[in-house]
Amino acid sequence: MxxxxxxxxxxxxxxxxxxxxxxxxxxxxxxxxxAAGGADAAGxxxxxxxxxxxxxxxxxxxxxRPHGAAQVxxxxxxxxxxxxxxxxxxxxxxxxxxxxxxxxxxxxxxxxxxxxxxxxxxxxxxxxxxxxxxxxxxxxxxxxxxxxxIARTFQNIALFKGMTVLDNIMTGRNTRVRSGLLANALWWGPARREEMEHRRKVEEVIDFLEIQAIRKTPVGRLPYGLQKRVELARALAAEPSxxxxxxxxxxxxxxxxxxxxxxxxxxxxxxxxxxxxxxxxxxxxxxxxxxxxxxxxxxxxxxxxxxxxxxxxxxxxxxxxxxx
The missing domain is CATH 3.40.50.300 (P-loop containing nucleotide triphosphate hydrolases)
Structure with missing residues (x-):
């Protein structure tokens, strides 16, 4: 890939x-x-x-690392x-x-x-x-x-604990949805093609962060470290600059x-x-x-x-x- x-x-x-x-x-x-273990959950x-x-x-x-004449x-x-x-x-x-x-x-x-x-x-x-x-x-x-x-993660994990990893990451695509509410409800035509494209992007993020094995797992069941990785995945799904x-x-x-x-x-x-x-x-x-x-x-x-x-x-x- x-x-x-x-x-x-x-x-x-x-x-x-x-x-x-x-x-x-x-x-x-x-x-x-x-610092091994030097920070607690609050940082x-x-x-x-x-x-x-x-x-x-x-x-x-x-x-x-040198950035030369990198723009601000x-x-x-x-x-x-x-x-x-x-x-x-x-x-x-x-x-x-x-x-x-x-x-x-x-x-x-x-x-x-x-x-x-x-x-x-x-x-x-x-x-x-x-x-x-x-x-x-x-x-x-x-x-x-x-x-x-501009995308971000938070000091305290802000995920939907009852939703799967895949669905949590999909929420990062919300700002890129172009189809209307009715078209998405019917899941027809352009809305269907658009959602399939969003899912393809999300799957690429899942592969990149090596969380394929937990993609269908509810976030609330995951250990803390993996939840932080899922939050990073949700931010990356927005394709931020x-x-x-x-x-x-x-x-x-x-x-x-x-x-x-x-x-x-x-x-x-x-x-x-x-x-x-x-x-x-x-x-x-x-x-x-x-x-x-x-x-x-x-x-x-x-x-x-x-x-x-x-x-x-x-x-x-x-x-x-x-x-x-």
Whole structure:
């Protein structure tokens, strides 16, 4: 099966790193680059694991993969978000280039998930500009964001537990349905052909993520790690150009993290999908990210390659605390 077939976005992309790069990153994780079991189901990471990741997590990755003159896909300018008197984000600016893996890290409560919610339209910032594909977006609704090519997964799994894996992934195709309600109810003519095409795309995603054996299993019966993979599959079924991942490896063991890293890297390299990733495991972040932005108490305190960020005194202080 041609894995490129289900997403035309990546058809013209050239490999922009050495062919052994992905294996090196995965090998580093297997050797202990990631914090084994360091995150619980809510995604919390002990300070010791963060320290280990900051100190040596980039060993398998080295510097960021070169992207040359990659165009800016998403540009966030001076974003500020408040809930009453609580400031969740304060004057944050950074960009996301096409085809890169851009990580957002920071301690709990730093505003990482709030930033993802701003990007896909769940929250509307009181100040700042959001420019996506060169056009400024004003008060974007999540459905409109999805139609523009932005898909996401969630920190807490948001699947239909009573539905099968196949049916859950099919819901990711909703924004691409063109037939009307009546035509779909009758399942006739163009509506029938359209659904068959959607099912073909979904089957390709299932093959890609290696979940053929559970395609007819209700999601509620699956272990946690497989449920996270199904949620990734649902997001990929939308054929996004920008994929937002909110702690995709939280609560996973080392083997599950290795598999998820492999799939994320394959999505990025084979399909050309741009990825914005929130993750507490510093070994994972330093291994697979091209650039990293660091938040702390809703403010940006670092931005650069993994090597630059891990050596920043302000970033180290945010994770480990200042000496007294």
């Amino acid at each position: 041609d894995r490129m077939a289900w997403q035309g976005q990546g058809m013209t992309r050239q490999a922009d790193g050495p062919p052994e790069w992905r294996g090196a990153a995965r090998g580093a994780l297997g050797a202990g680059g990631g 919390d990471a002990p300070a010791a694991d963060a320290a280990a990741g900051l100190a040596g997590g980039a060993a398998g990755h080295g510097e960021a 896909l998403l540009d966030l300018q001076h974003i500020s978000l408040s809930f009453g008197g609580v400031k969740a984000l304060t004057d944050i600016s950074f960009d996301v280039r096409e085809h890169e893996i851009r990580a957002i890290i920071g301690p709990n409560g730093a505003g990482k998930s709030s930033m993802l919610n701003v990007i896909n339209g769940v929250y509307h910032p009181q100040q700042g500009r959001i420019v996506f594909r060169g056009e400024e977006r004003r008060r974007m609704h999540p459905t409109a964001a999805a139609r523009q090519g 920008l994929l937002l991942l909110d702690e995709p490896m939280a609560g996973m063991n080392v083997e599950e993290k290795q598999d998820m890293c492999r799939f994320i890297l394959d999505v990025n390299r084979q399909f050309g999908t741009t990825i914005v990733l929130i993750e507490h495991d510093m070994g994972v972040v330093m291994d697979i990210s091209d650039r990293v932005v660091v938040l702390d108490y809703g403010k940006k305190i670092g931005d650069g390659t993994p090597g630059e960020v891990k050596s920043s005194p302000e970033v180290i202080r945010a994770y480990l605390g200042a000496a007294h």
